[in-house]
Structure formats: C-alpha cells, structure tokens
Amino acid sequence: MSLRIYNVLTRQKEAFVPVAPGKVNIYVCGPTVYDYSHIGHAKTYVSFDVVVRYLRFAGNDVLYVQNITDVGHMLDTGEDRILKKARQASALPMQVVETYARAYFADMDALGVRRPDISPRASGHIPEQIAMIEKLLADGHAYVVDGSVYFDVASFPEYGKLSGRVIEDLEEGARVVVREEKRHPADFALWKRAEPEHILRWPSPWGEGFPGWHIECSAMAAKYLGETFDIHGGGIDNIFPHNECEIAQSEAAHGAPFARYWMLTGSLTLEGVKMSKSLGNTLTIKDALARWRPEAIRAFILSSHYSSPVDFSDEAIEAAYKGWQRIWGAVNLTRDQMRRAAPFEASAAVTDMLTAARAQFIERMDDDFNTPAALAVLQDVTRQVNTLLNEGGPQTLATLETIDAFYRDLGGEVLGIVPERAESAADAAREDGLVRLLIDLRAEARAKKDWGTGDTIRNRLKELGVVLEDRADGTTWKLG
RNA sequence: GGCGACGUAGCCAAGUGGUAAGGCAGGGGUCUGCAAAACCCCCAUCACCGGUUCAAAUCCGGUCGUCGCCUCCA
The missing domain is CATH 1.20.120.640 (Anticodon-binding domain of a subclass of class I aminoacyl-tRNA synthetases)
Known part of the structure; x- marks a missing residue:
C-alpha cells in the first residue's frame, strides 16, 4: 500500500518513487503577479497544498518551491503584463509586483494554503537564467539574433513529449509570428532585447534585455531542487507551451531528466464558462471569501479530483x-x-x-x-x-x-477543512463563558415553562450569529 | 483542422471486468414545548448503438454531445 500518481508525462498511474527515499522535491508553477488571484488559482494551489500536506503526513521530508513570476510574461501584443499594469496604475513595475504578490499570499493564507518553503521571484534570479542560457548557447541548443536568444526546438527531438505536440504540426498550425527572426515557428525566446520603452531590463552578454517566460522556472527549479527532481505541478492550461518549454530547456541544458512526475490540475470554469482575463468573467478569491468561508471553498475544490475540470456555481x-x-x-x-x-x-x-x-x-x-x-x-x-x-x-x-x-x-x-476551535484561547474562553451564562439563564426560564424568555434569548443570540441547539443532555452552541 | 479529456440520479461526484461510494436537494419517519441539529427509510443500471466475455458503467469499434489546449491564462 503506497502512493500512486497519475504521471502526465507517461499518461499512466505509477507508483511514486522519489529520487531519494523519504525526501520529496516538488515545484509548482506559481502566479504572474499583475492582478488579484481568482478562484481558478485557488483550485490549483489548494490542490497542491493538499498534495504537499499529504506527502508530509505520510512522513516525507518535502521541499516545496513555487515561483512568483514578476517579469517576462508577455501579452499577445508583445507587451509585458507587469509593465502594462504599471502604466495603467501610474506605478513602478516593482510596486505592482509587490502589491499583487502580497495580495496573493494574503488570499492563500486566508484559504488555509500553507506557504511554499521557497517562493523565488524571476527578477531575483536573472544571473541564474543568463547562466543557463549561456550553457544552451554553448551546447548548440540556442542561437542569438539581434540581442535576443531563442531556443532551437529542432535541437531537442523530444520536444512535445509532455503535451503530445508534434513539431511538424505546430509549423502548419502556427499563427503569424510576431518576430520573424526565429528559425522555426516553434522556437521560443530565452532572452529578449529590450526596446527603449521597456523599463524592466537587465544587462546581459547579448545587450540590455529581459528573460523569456519559460526560463525562470527551469533556472529556479534547478537551483533549489536540483537538475532532476520528483514532482512538477501546475495548471493543465500551461502544459503547452510553458511546461513543454521548461522540459526542453532543462533537459537540453543539463543532459538529465527534469521532473520525474508531472501533475497538472484541471481548469475551473465559472457558471459553465472558462474564466479568462480577456472575457472579464473572473471571480477573485477576495470576493469569494466575502461570500463563503474558506473551508467551504476548500471543501468544494476537494470534492472533485484535482485533475478534473470543475465548474464553480x-x-x-x-x-x-x-x-x-x-x-x-x-x-x-x-x-x-x-x-x-x-x-x-x-x-x-x-x-x-x-x-x-x-x-x-x-x-x-x-x-x-x-x-x-x-x-x-x-x-x-x-x-x-x-x-x-x-x-x-x-x-x-x-x-x-x-x-x-x-x-x-x-x-x-x-485536508485543511477542520480548523482549531478558536483563534485566541483567552477570547474563546470568555466568549464561551458569556454564551454559557445566557444558556443557563435561558434554562432557568424554560424550567418554569417561560418559553417566551427562552425564545427571546435564543433569537437574540441568533441575530449575533450564535446558534443554540437543545439536546437531551443540555444546550450547545455554535457560530452560525 | 490537429491534439487531449469527458459524458454516472434534479445538482456535485467516486468507482476501470463481478453486478452502482459519499454529499446536496427532495419525499416519508424518529426525537423535540417550539426551533435547530442528528439519526432511520425511499430516490440511478451508468449519453446512444454494436461487439468481446460466464460477467461491462468499467475492454474494443462507431454515433451524438460537452469541454480544454493548439494564442495570454492556475
């Protein structure tokens, strides 16, 4: 009787055997912090929270790394998400990043999601990313074009093994490419030269620029978890191109397997429609928490399998x-x-x-x-x-x-759905004492068949959110 | 168009060869001053068609339908 995991890489449920017995290294793709987190993020991170909690419960020494993307994640238009938000808010890019990173942690804390052991930021690991790109260039897996560096997909035959994509098909189906400087449509940016107006920029061997979106995960996972580690998680919507590119870069650079088990969570739809920024039909965690208590949200998420798509209603x-x-x-x-x-x-x-x-x-x-x-x-x-x-x-x-x-x-x-009794033991004791006092007074009234007084106490307490329940062995109370 | 997933009661959702978990809602009871809670009972043959098998929701083929990805997304 031991843990089995459905490995997206092999499309099979396999016995879980960590690289080192009793030690589990796990990496999960974190959020890009340019806006408030929504209920879809909650599904992914609550799911992995339980995965990590269970691994620890089972006696494993778990190292959980989840990145914070604060640079390099581009929009269709070629504009950096963070920069766009900064322009709209008339703020510095790092102010935007700080604001939403804090909000993300606050939301996760409120949901009872335990924090990852390490939450590395892309912008704080530029040297590591540059070093990895240089290695790829040296080994012939990448090429430089006018200050930008691209990964040469043709140099990595296994490209597509996670998502099932075939490079030839990608070529046919490729949309109009923004920059025609790539050799192959499927090639992706490791480093991009910064245009003059692009203020998120760093010096590099190829000139001023910034890292591509995918390279951060490869560089940071290797730094903290090693070239080969146990589990890589994330949302299924990132299986291509993001996860696929991570594998290509990492395995090409290190000549070693990347993550051994891939666990991807199903997407969450809202009232039957997929939430997306472009459609604007998002429900933020903040708003959800205003309507339902965190345990309800967790219970909802955990009531379907992590890999299944679910509809929030x-x-x-x-x-x-x-x-x-x-x-x-x-x-x-x-x-x-x-x-x-x-x-x-x-x-x-x-x-x-x-x-x-x-x-x-x-x-x-x-x-x-x-x-x-x-x-x-x-x-x-x-x-x-x-x-x-x-x-x-x-x-x-x-x-x-x-x-x-x-x-x-x-x-x-x-599972994280059964909380401790109360936040503060002292407050709880006082609160309990006060309610008990009222319960005793009510009991006296009821003993005299004074139902009116009894019901008044019960109703007034109900208005305050305290629900009384009369049982054969006495009256109990709980928060409604 | 390509790749993939899915289709189980009014709703949510487990179950991958041996005769349908669990929750919610609904109906009927028990308990109770009332209320609430709790407990008991009832409520599906698994989209459809065909095949394999002693036996299929579970395997194979087909049909219909839904969704995701292929382009930013957890």
Whole structure:
C-alpha cells in the first residue's frame, strides 16, 4: 500500500518513487503577479497544498518551491503584463509586483494554503537564467539574433513529449509570428532585447534585455531542487507551451531528466464558462471569501479530483458547504463533550472503527490523491460519530479524544477543512463563558415553562450569529 | 483542422471486468414545548448503438454531445 500518481508525462498511474527515499522535491508553477488571484488559482494551489500536506503526513521530508513570476510574461501584443499594469496604475513595475504578490499570499493564507518553503521571484534570479542560457548557447541548443536568444526546438527531438505536440504540426498550425527572426515557428525566446520603452531590463552578454517566460522556472527549479527532481505541478492550461518549454530547456541544458512526475490540475470554469482575463468573467478569491468561508471553498475544490475540470456555481459550492457543516458539527459536538467527559479508557469498538476508517482514508489518498473518495470516508465516520454521541450515551474522554484526533489529523492536517476551535484561547474562553451564562439563564426560564424568555434569548443570540441547539443532555452552541 | 479529456440520479461526484461510494436537494419517519441539529427509510443500471466475455458503467469499434489546449491564462 503506497502512493500512486497519475504521471502526465507517461499518461499512466505509477507508483511514486522519489529520487531519494523519504525526501520529496516538488515545484509548482506559481502566479504572474499583475492582478488579484481568482478562484481558478485557488483550485490549483489548494490542490497542491493538499498534495504537499499529504506527502508530509505520510512522513516525507518535502521541499516545496513555487515561483512568483514578476517579469517576462508577455501579452499577445508583445507587451509585458507587469509593465502594462504599471502604466495603467501610474506605478513602478516593482510596486505592482509587490502589491499583487502580497495580495496573493494574503488570499492563500486566508484559504488555509500553507506557504511554499521557497517562493523565488524571476527578477531575483536573472544571473541564474543568463547562466543557463549561456550553457544552451554553448551546447548548440540556442542561437542569438539581434540581442535576443531563442531556443532551437529542432535541437531537442523530444520536444512535445509532455503535451503530445508534434513539431511538424505546430509549423502548419502556427499563427503569424510576431518576430520573424526565429528559425522555426516553434522556437521560443530565452532572452529578449529590450526596446527603449521597456523599463524592466537587465544587462546581459547579448545587450540590455529581459528573460523569456519559460526560463525562470527551469533556472529556479534547478537551483533549489536540483537538475532532476520528483514532482512538477501546475495548471493543465500551461502544459503547452510553458511546461513543454521548461522540459526542453532543462533537459537540453543539463543532459538529465527534469521532473520525474508531472501533475497538472484541471481548469475551473465559472457558471459553465472558462474564466479568462480577456472575457472579464473572473471571480477573485477576495470576493469569494466575502461570500463563503474558506473551508467551504476548500471543501468544494476537494470534492472533485484535482485533475478534473470543475465548474464553480453557487449551487455547487453551497452543496459542498452544507456537507462540510455536517462534518464540522460532529467535530464540535465531540469537542463540546470532551469538556465534561469522564477520563476512562477508550471504547475498543470506536477505536477499531476509526482505525479502519483511517486506513481507508490513506488508501484513497494513496490512489493519486483521491480527495473526493477521502472526503466520503469522513462523511461515513461522521454519521457514526453523530449516532454515537447523540444516542450512545456519555462517552469517555479517551474515546472523544480519539475521535477528535481522527478529525484533527485527516480533516485538519491533511485536508485543511477542520480548523482549531478558536483563534485566541483567552477570547474563546470568555466568549464561551458569556454564551454559557445566557444558556443557563435561558434554562432557568424554560424550567418554569417561560418559553417566551427562552425564545427571546435564543433569537437574540441568533441575530449575533450564535446558534443554540437543545439536546437531551443540555444546550450547545455554535457560530452560525 | 490537429491534439487531449469527458459524458454516472434534479445538482456535485467516486468507482476501470463481478453486478452502482459519499454529499446536496427532495419525499416519508424518529426525537423535540417550539426551533435547530442528528439519526432511520425511499430516490440511478451508468449519453446512444454494436461487439468481446460466464460477467461491462468499467475492454474494443462507431454515433451524438460537452469541454480544454493548439494564442495570454492556475
């Protein structure tokens, strides 16, 4: 029983064997920071967040690198995305980069996405990129034309092996090329000469210029993870040309395999239509978080396989949220009862049930990170926990702690959808004390059949977002 | 036009040869002062056609449909 991953490179599910046992090096293509991140970015990065969380949970020492693209990513027009935004905002390019890079991290933090170990920026690795280009030139894989350097696709026969493209077909289907200085339409820029108005520029052996989009990932992945590393991830929409070019550059330069496993996430559509900057139908993470809590968004994303395309709709995320609430309710019920449980040993039946469920969860995650199936295990357990806690009589503290540990590990540590009780323990204690006071007063009123007072307290608390639930063994509360 | 993916209940979504997980919604119950929550029961033969097989949602062929990439995109 071990991890299997669908490798896009081979189009097969394969046993995952890292280069070094117990050590996993992973690189994921990060965002180009020229605008706010949208819900599509959330899908990709939440997916890889869970991949990394699970790899660590399984005992691996993971080094996770995800770049920040802050230069070199061009628009159709040949204009740099960052520069365009800077011009529109009357700001310096690096101000734009800083603004959106911070926003990106803030969004990811809010979604519970753990930060990569290293977030290297393209602009901070110009020397590494130049060195790699020089190596490619020296080995005959690239050529210089008037201050720009292009990768010679013909020199790398395996070009197309990831995306299934054939160079001959590319030639036929190639659109009008912006710069006709390339030898072959599929050749791509490693370095571009900077026109006078292009202010993002660096000196290089070929004159003032800036790096092409693809070279940053190759250079930075090699620097931090080595020439050959374990997993390369990203969105499927970058499979061509970006990922393909990364492989060509890296393998041509190093003469060694690049990433051994390629994991690409399916795209996200919004109400049936693909989100794109050009169409303007984007939902930013910021806006999404204003409507749904982060766990709901994560639950929605994890309710389909990472490689599947998914459609984001109010109905779909609402369903995911409701499903999540059921799990969360059981977690709270467990933690609530822990406060007054007797410290006897754990129930063998419950422990056995959870042990079996945990094994099943792992089995499903081991199968190419099948989060929808793993989520189903949590739901199954939740039904049993609810039955136990509602009808099984008082449980021992040890039993409750075992249940809590199950949710904490699998729902919290791995999937990131089961949060800790509260932000601040002191605040939480005070809040709980205040609500308990009201619950006690209400109980006194209800004991005298004063339903009016009882309902008033409940309604007023509801307005404040505190929902009371009367149970046989007392009243519990939760945040609505 | 080329390459690729997909088509499972009202919705979302697992399942790749042995007779359809899970969630949401809906219907019926239990519990309850009411409410909420929870629990129980009900709710699909897997786009269509043909083939292989003792046996197919799962394999093969075809048809129809949807989507992605080929051009900026996670």
